[in-house]
Amino acid sequence: xxxxxxxxxxxxxxxxxxxxxxxxxxxxxxxxxxxxxxxxxxxxxxxxxxxxxxxxxxxxxxxxxxxxxxxxxxxxxxxxxxxxxxxxxxxxxxxxxxxxxxxxxxxxxxxxxxxxxxxxxxxxxxxxxxxxxxxxxxxxxxxxxxxxxxxxxxxxxxxxxxxxxxxxxxx
Amino acid sequence: xxxxxxxxxxxxxxxxxxxxxxxxxxxxxxxxxxxxxxxxxxxxxxxxxxxxxxxxxxxxxxxxxxxxxxxxxxxxxxxxxxxxxxxxxxxxxxxxxxxxxxxxxxxxxxxxxxxxxxxxxxxxxxxxxxxxxxxxxxxxxxxxxx
Numbered sequence: 001x002x003x004x005x006x007x008x009x010x011x012x013x014x015x016x017x018x019x020x021x022x023x024x025x026x027x028x029x030x031x032x033x034x035x036x037x038x039x040x041x042x043x044x045x046x047x048x049x050x051x052x053x054x055x056x057x058x059x060x061x062x063x064x065x066x067x068x069x070x071x072x073x074x075x076x077x078x079x080x081x082x083x084x085x086x087x088x089x090x091x092x093x094x095x096x097x098x099x100x101x102x103x104x105x106x107x108x109x110x111x112x113x114x115x116x117x118x119x120x121x122x123x124x125x126x127x128x129x130x131x132x133x134x135x136x137x138x139x140x141x142x143x144x145x146x147x148x149x150x151x152x153x154x155x156x157x158x159x160x161x162x163x164x165x166x167x168x169x170x171x
Numbered sequence: 172x173x174x175x176x177x178x179x180x181x182x183x184x185x186x187x188x189x190x191x192x193x194x195x196x197x198x199x200x201x202x203x204x205x206x207x208x209x210x211x212x213x214x215x216x217x218x219x220x221x222x223x224x225x226x227x228x229x230x231x232x233x234x235x236x237x238x239x240x241x242x243x244x245x246x247x248x249x250x251x252x253x254x255x256x257x258x259x260x261x262x263x264x265x266x267x268x269x270x271x272x273x274x275x276x277x278x279x280x281x282x283x284x285x286x287x288x289x290x291x292x293x294x295x296x297x298x299x300x301x302x303x304x305x306x307x308x309x310x311x312x313x314x315x316x317x
Contacts, residue, residue, distance in 0.1 A: 033283060034284065035279035035282050074277075076276070077296055081296075100179055100183070102177075102180055103175060103177055105180060106183040123294050126296050127214070127215065127294055127299050127300070127301050128214055128299075129212050129292075129294075132294050132301065134291060134292055137197070137198065140194060141191055144187060159175070
């Protein structure tokens with residue numbers, strides 16, 4: 001199978017996985033009382049794609065996942081929140097991976113924080129009221145915890161299934 | 172062979188733990204101030220302030236052009252209003268504020284826990300409504316200034 005075909009097939013597979021993760025996540029209530037805090041299961045797939053397939057492919061999977069999951073389980077506003085979180089999270093993860101050469105445990109943790117901050121900033125901008133930023137510390141702590149948990153899973157998965165992919169991200 | 176953890180990761184987690192430590196200690200050190208008033212803003216413009224001392228229900232109408240369907244709490248689609256406004260209802264009870272109802276599509280504001288300390292906020296992004304608690308001291312200063 002050609003490289004290109006292989007990549008397309010993997011992307012479809014990852015996107016499907018990410019959508020399932022979004023769906024499962026939408027069924028799990030997190031009774032903290034501050035909306036916006038969630039496990040970020042779909043980020044597991046994005047982290048894996050980042051290490052196994054490639055940067056642009058992972059970004060594509062992330063954006064498509066957000067749009068499709070938004071249409072299926074959410075609404076225009078959940079798409080807005082998720083896009084802001086997803087894009088900032090992706091940027092942070094890519095920078096740490098590309099330039100600091102961090103492993104995926106750190107990358108995923110930083111991604112969790114980035115996701116929460118992105119959501120909060122877009123909320124503050126949309127309502128033109130920055131008092132919302134009161135929750136930044138809480139969301140940094142929450143993002144670190146969820147990102148760390150996702151990081152542990154993706155790290156163990158990478159060690160086990162990473163070699164099935166084209167070798168990208170394997171050091 | 173892929174490694175789990177490197178020196179750089181250790182540095183990263185060192186910095187992160189330091190930041191988290193500062194945040195958590197900071198939250199413990201600075202005591203939360205009991206709120207005095209709740210400030211309602213729509214689209215960034217202050218629309219009203221209400222004392223937390225008085226139990227009441229406040230209806231907040233915002234002139235947002237509805238591009239989405241109005242829904243009630245169980246998800247039924249409500250007819251669109253002719254004047255193009257959307258509504259949130261805020262409940263003040265025993266010094267705590269909660270968003271009791273909202274016709275926004277995501278209901279994140281309704282799911283937000285009740286707020287009562289200075290600085291805490293509830294946001295309804297679709298309807299552009301923000302509730303912010305102001306601490307007692309500041310509100311009395313404002314009252315004196317006015």
